[in-house]
Amino acid sequence: MGQLWERNIVEPGKLPLLLALAAFVLTFVITRVITRLIRAGKGPFGNISAGGVHVHHVVPGVVLTVAGGFGVVAAAGRHGFGAALGAIVFGVGAGLVLDEFALILHLDDVYWTEAGRKSVEMVVLTAALVGLLLAGFVPFGVNDLSEEELQNRAGVAASVGVNFLFSLIALSKGKARTAVFGLIVPVVAVIGSLRLARPGSLWARRFYRRRPRARARAILRAYRHDRRWSGPRRAVQDWIGGKPDPKPTRPLEPR
Secondary structure, eight states: OHHHHIIIIITTTOHHHHHHHHHHHHHHHHHHHHHHHHHHTOSSOOOOEETTEEOOTHHHHHHHHHHHHHHHHHTTTOOSHHHHHHHHHHHHHHHHHHTTHHHHHHTSOOTTSGGGHHHHHHHHHHHHHHHHHHTTOOGGGGGGSOHHHHTOHHHHHHHHHHHHHHHHHHHHTTOHHHHHHHTTSHHHHHHHHHSOOOTTSHHHHHHSTTOHHHHHHHHHHHHHHHHHHHHHHHHHHHHHHOOOOOOOOOOOOOO
């Protein structure tokens, strides 16, 4: 076990990344537990206000992310306490920031609304990508090249360009998650670029406009996919981040 730790984590210099990921996930979990307790009116916790202004936890998150990021940069190439501390501070700050990603995106307090689910999606996506990096995957598929190919700059540039192109096509087809994961795992980007585009995507508007059969197939596939996976995905998001508030019903207007 000790040899595996040294060979796979310490020697490649992945310890700061592992510490940052652990701090990131742990901060998100603790933050969600506290906010759910506040929402339920339980425990000693409460919202923080200053001068009548509610201070969201994204504020200290930004401060910690900046401090931790500069700390990691200052300790670049070192393996001491400073690099580990900077990574932990950065991970804590990133967890606080991305927990309120939806607030930043909408510039509104949508934490417990349907739009607030984007925060949970972003946290899960970030944790998964960092996990892939820890597992040894390198962005743009460079990890698939041999030592001889890595010494050839043209070959590396071609691999990066092709993989980025596949990811860009997947993104234009309305497959954002596939495109992001495709930057790390090339085969994912290739699959996303070959499959039908989602209705309403840039690719569908451009290339399916005069192809009614392809447009109909895309709509049917998107409907089947959403019907199959939207329920389980929402259940997982509710379990991780809590159920959003129900939409207020508008009273019927008198005729």
